[in-house]
Amino acid sequence: MKFEMLENVLTVKDYQKLRTSVGWSELPEQQIETALRNSLFTIAVKYQEQIVAMGRIVGDGCYICYVQDLVVLREYQGKGIGKCIIERLVSYVKEQGIPDTNITLGLFAATGKEGFYQKQGFHIRPSDNRGAGMEIIIPVRLW
Template sequence: MEVRISNRAPDLEEFMTLRTAVGWTNPKPGLVQQSLNNSLFHVCAHIDSKLVGYGRIVGDGAMYFYLQDIVISPEYQNQGVGRSIMQEIESFLADTAMPGATIGLLAACGKEAFYSRFGYNPRTGESLGLGMCKFVE
């Protein structure tokens, strides 16, 4: 199994298909495309011509960077695809995020240990609060 990593935005349809494969819902295609267009950095993982993993960074490109949509096709999970995507993301951040910047993410339930391997720490609520989000319906 040879995984090909590229730093380009995925095709809209292949990205939405990947999201569906892991049980995520998709907003309207125009909104998804605009979101991809506004991202700071993309990492696609392909096997042959199939998108099997993806991750991106959103934010202001200076003080705030957020890992978003780290998603691996179920049949390729636990095979190093996610690690390869994260290594590419971490390389970009090492070159781009200056001292004083904040890098954040919202881990899916049960995936916290994966991100801990890359130096991310859970917010326990003791000094910084737990973090919050709001979903627009």
């Protein structure tokens, strides 16, 4: 399978399509535009003139980064695309690093996808020296 990895050109339309293809909720276009603009790095994977996968990095770019929104359309899963995206995202983070320092690259794995990320070198939390990952969803309302 010959596919093309495009950097920093992910569109709102493709982002929304990939998101909803895996059962994630639709987001307002303005929210997606802002999220993509504020991302450190994005990947869009093109196959036969169609975007079939995406991934992005968010964070501060030198100490803490996160893999965000890694999605491969179901019919293209198991073909090595996700692995290629992760490899490029990790490579990008390494390129941004300050010499002789470490960068933490975190992520939230979808249920059942933990094994994929473990194969790419990620470790499950909690572990002996790291606590559980946590999150809070903050609703934004106009007053």
